[in-house]
Amino acid sequence: MIELRELTRLYGDTVAVDRLSFRVDAGETLVLVGDSGCGKTTTLKMINRLVEPSSGQILVDGDDVTSVPGHLLRRRIGYAFQAVGLFPHMTVSENVGVTPRLLGWERERIEERVDALLRRVELEPADYRGRWPHELSGGQQQRVGIARALAAEPELLLLDEPFGALDPLTRDRLQRWFQGLRRELSLTVVFVTHDMVEALLIGDRIAVLRAGRLVQVGRPAELLRAPADDRVAELLATPRRQSEVFERLLAREPT
Amino acid sequence: MSEQLALLPGLLTAHLQLALVALALGTLLSVPTGVLVTRRRSLEPGILGVASVLQTIPSLALLAIMVPLLAALGGFTASAFGVELRSIGYLPAIIALTLYSVLPILRNTVTGIEGVDPALSEAARGVGMTDGERLRRVELPLAAPVIVAGVRTAAVWVVGTATLSTPVGAPSLGNYIFSGLQTRNTTAVLVGCAAAALLALFLDQTIRLLESGAAARSRRRWGAAAAVLLALYAYTGASFVAGRASAGARPVVRIGAKSFTEQYILSEMLALQLRRRTGGPAEIVPSLGSTVAFDALRAGDLDVYVDYSGTIFATIMKRTDPFVSREAVLEQVLRFLADEHGIESAGALGFQNTYALGMRADRAAQLGVKTISDLTGAAGTLEIGGDYEFFQRVEWKALEERYGLAFAAQRSMDPALMYEAVRAGDVDVISAFSTDGRIAAYDLVLLEDDRGVIPPYDALVLTGPALEERAPGARAALGALEGAIDEATMQRLNMAVDAEGRSPESVARAFLDGLP
Numbered sequence: 001m002i003e004l005r006e007l008t009r010l011y012g013d014t015v016a017v018d019r020l021s022f023r024v025d026a027g028e029t030l031v032l033v034g035d036s037g038c039g040k041t042t043t044l045k046m047i048n049r050l051v052e053p054s055s056g057q058i059l060v061d062g063d064d065v066t067s068v069p070g071h072l073l074r075r076r077i078g079y080a081f082q083a084v085g086l087f088p089h090m091t092v093s094e095n096v097g098v099t100p101r102l103l104g105w106e107r108e109r110i111e112e113r114v115d116a117l118l119r120r121v122e123l124e125p126a127d128y129r130g131r132w133p134h135e136l137s138g139g140q141q142q143r144v145g146i147a148r149a150l151a152a153e154p155e156l157l158l159l160d161e162p163f164g165a166l167d168p169l170t171r172d173r174l175q176r177w178f179q180g181l182r183r184e185l186s187l188t189v190v191f192v193t194h195d196m197v198e199a200l201l202i203g204d205r206i207a208v209l210r211a212g213r214l215v216q217v218g219r220p221a222e223l224l225r226a227p228a229d230d231r232v233a234e235l236l237a238t239p240r241r242q243s244e245v246f247e248r249l250l251a252r253e254p255t
Numbered sequence: 256m257s258e259q260l261a262l263l264p265g266l267l268t269a270h271l272q273l274a275l276v277a278l279a280l281g282t283l284l285s286v287p288t289g290v291l292v293t294r295r296r297s298l299e300p301g302i303l304g305v306a307s308v309l310q311t312i313p314s315l316a317l318l319a320i321m322v323p324l325l326a327a328l329g330g331f332t333a334s335a336f337g338v339e340l341r342s343i344g345y346l347p348a349i350i351a352l353t354l355y356s357v358l359p360i361l362r363n364t365v366t367g368i369e370g371v372d373p374a375l376s377e378a379a380r381g382v383g384m385t386d387g388e389r390l391r392r393v394e395l396p397l398a399a400p401v402i403v404a405g406v407r408t409a410a411v412w413v414v415g416t417a418t419l420s421t422p423v424g425a426p427s428l429g430n431y432i433f434s435g436l437q438t439r440n441t442t443a444v445l446v447g448c449a450a451a452a453l454l455a456l457f458l459d460q461t462i463r464l465l466e467s468g469a470a471a472r473s474r475r476r477w478g479a480a481a482a483v484l485l486a487l488y489a490y491t492g493a494s495f496v497a498g499r500a501s502a503g504a505r506p507v508v509r510i511g512a513k514s515f516t517e518q519y520i521l522s523e524m525l526a527l528q529l530r531r532r533t534g535g536p537a538e539i540v541p542s543l544g545s546t547v548a549f550d551a552l553r554a555g556d557l558d559v560y561v562d563y564s565g566t567i568f569a570t571i572m573k574r575t576d577p578f579v580s581r582e583a584v585l586e587q588v589l590r591f592l593a594d595e596h597g598i599e600s601a602g603a604l605g606f607q608n609t610y611a612l613g614m615r616a617d618r619a620a621q622l623g624v625k626t627i628s629d630l631t632g633a634a635g636t637l638e639i640g641g642d643y644e645f646f647q648r649v650e651w652k653a654l655e656e657r658y659g660l661a662f663a664a665q666r667s668m669d670p671a672l673m674y675e676a677v678r679a680g681d682v683d684v685i686s687a688f689s690t691d692g693r694i695a696a697y698d699l700v701l702l703e704d705d706r707g708v709i710p711p712y713d714a715l716v717l718t719g720p721a722l723e724e725r726a727p728g729a730r731a732a733l734g735a736l737e738g739a740i741d742e743a744t745m746q747r748l749n750m751a752v753d754a755e756g757r758s759p760e761s762v763a764r765a766f767l768d769g770l771p
């Protein structure tokens with residue numbers, strides 16, 4: 001369970017996040033959507049204390065996140081960066097196993113875990129284990145980044161546009177895989193995306209941010225039924241508009 | 256040549272020891288300091304500033320200044336903690352070389368860590384690393400190629416600068432260069448320079464391999480380079496331990512030599528005399544800086560060396576007043592040394608090596624000049640050549656004043672060139688050293704100091720406080736040489752080395768064998 005209370009972060013005069021409050025229940029996936037620069041990444045980084053809030057409070061499972069040292073908190077929370085950030089001097093398996101190593105897991109347990117995760121993100125361990133990050137495509141790097149976030153069996157997961165660089169087919173498979181995984185492990189997830197289709201597909205609830213403020217939060221159906229304002233309505237209409245374009249194209253095609 | 260090459264393994268090992276130890280210490284000092292600087296930005300100007308200033312100190316001066324510093328510090332640590340510090344030899348050389356290696360390593364550590372992509376530093380925190388883990392597991396490995404490049408720069412500097420350890424009493428390839436230059440032994444100079452250059456090149460290439468291996472994350476490449484370096488460290492470490500073990504077995508008498516031919520011959524002679532008469536080991540520390548030898552004797556790091564009464568009188572006692580007589584100066588100097596520094600003389604060898612004005616014999620005859628007074632009238636049409644320090648010395652000021660000398664021109668030059676210049680007629684008068692072999696060989700005459708301006712320079716065998724303890728009977732053995740060498744003899748011995756190319760050791764041995 002994650003709870004944000006009146007969370008604010010200033011960068012000089014810029015208000016990156018503005019009195020943001022919401023709750024993510026255990027086992028729930030909350031998707032953060034909003035324009036670029038609206039404060040999604042900053043919010044995510046405050047949850048695991050990569051960025052300290054200017055004011056406000058964050059509770060994880062009822063405890064203030066400042067009650068434990070930051071690095072211990074972060075070992076319990078999986079994080080996939082928007083910029084991926086694989087360590088270039090570590091192989092794929094070293095990257096994935098980095099947090100378990102910090103936690104002092106046994107070598108064999110780490111190796112098994114790494115291989116299982118690589119398989120899950122569709123990278124055959126025998127082929128990819130020993131590769132360097134620069135030998136991977138952008139999409140492959142993203143998948144390794146997700147595996148790294150999951151490696152230490154966290155119950156909480158923060159994912160910053162994790163499928164952004166994937167080709168549509170792989171993205172589709174991984175989105176479905178992720179749905180299965182998070183249910184199976186009853187993960188609590190905050191998922192950032194700017195893709196509304198993805199948001200509707202993955203989110204138990206969706207939170208719409210604008211200029212650092214929460215505009216609306218609710219189940220997809222609630223948002224679709226009663227959008228808070230025109231711009232939310234427009235945002236939610238994008239998938240439908242796309243599918244209409246798609247339908248029209250199909251109809252025009254002589255069969 | 257083969258005689259020179261026989262010294263090579265020892266000197267190369269000693270040189271490698273100095274360079275590798277300084278480099279290791281420099282790295283151990285600079286990398287953490289560099290890390291500190293990246294963590295506390297406010298320290299950067301101060302720390303990098305100090306390192307840059309250290310770098311601008313001429314390397315020879317940095318080495319030389321360590322000797323009196325350590326002597327002073329050693330006095331303190333001995334009285335406060337009972338810890339004796341050696342003011343000459345490895346310690347000052349290692350300290351100076353270490354300081355000299357700091358800047359490139361420090362600068363590259365800072366640059367390397369600052370160059371790490373901030374996204375990766377953040378990712379390191381994101382996966383749960385502490386600050387220390389982030390440094391060790393991400394930032395330092397990513398900065399490693401840049402840091403290693405700094406070590407590589409430092410390695411080349413240190414190997415070159417280590418040749419200057421010789422004047423502070425640490426044997427190095429500089430032994431070849433310093434003694435070779437002074438005794439006009441070109442082979443020795445070339446062997447020393449070539450060996451130092453090859454060593455620098457070898458270390459440079461080995462570390463380059465380490466650097467490129469680290470950059471390319473080729474474990475095989477940097478592993479090979481690391482293995483070579485480890486082997487070098489193991490070798491120098493083992494030879495150091497072996498040297499210590501054999502040295503610890505028996506106290507060795509240490510004999511100093513300043514860096515000119517006469518000193519090389521006399522130190523060999525004293526060493527030989529001690530070995531023959533006391534049966535104990537004696538070792539020569541060659542090519543010391545002039546005041547380094549005195550400081551080391553005083554501090555007990557040397558047991559014996561030859562110095563000259565006038566040098567002590569002028570540079571140590573700082574006396575500028577006119578002297579009374581040769582005997583009076585000698586007496587005052589000996590009393591001063593015993594009272595102030597606990598240094599005794601085992602006897603005067605019998606000759607003086609003084610500054611003297613020298614001319615070609617034919618030219619002197621032609622001008623009718625026998626004494627310096629005779630020069631006064633003719634000086635306006637004559638040119639004088641002197642060694643680098645001569646025209647700054649009190650002797651020259653006194654000569655100018657008391658004889659009213661005003662030459663048409665005065666030129667500073669290398670002592671070796673000075674004799675050639677007067678021989679060829681490029682200058683008319685030179686500031687000769689009275690025992691130099693070339694005076695006789697080039698048919699020069701020394702003008703009489705008829706007004707007694709130049710102080711006497713009696714060669715004295717000075718002995719330190721611990722000599723008798725280290726080698727019982729040593730003082731008596733050295734005392735047997737009292738008065739054994741007159742000026743003409745010393746000229747002849749110098750000539751045998753400088754012009755005939757014999758080794759100081761063989762000349763010294765032949766002389767001792769010829770004594771009754």
Ligand SMILES: Nc1ncnc2c1ncn2[C@@H]1O[C@H](COP(=O)(O)OP(=O)(O)O)[C@@H](O)[C@H]1O
Binds near residue numbers: 015035037039
């Ligand atoms: N380290 C920072 N320094 C200054 N401004 C920042 C920093 N990080 C983010 N911002 C600003 O805060 C706002 C929110 O950024 P971010 O959270 O990255 O947005 P999003 O992830 O939604 O695109 C933006 O205006 C951005 O320029």
Ligand SMILES: [Mg+2]
Binds near residue numbers: 040041042082160
């Ligand atoms: Mg973002």
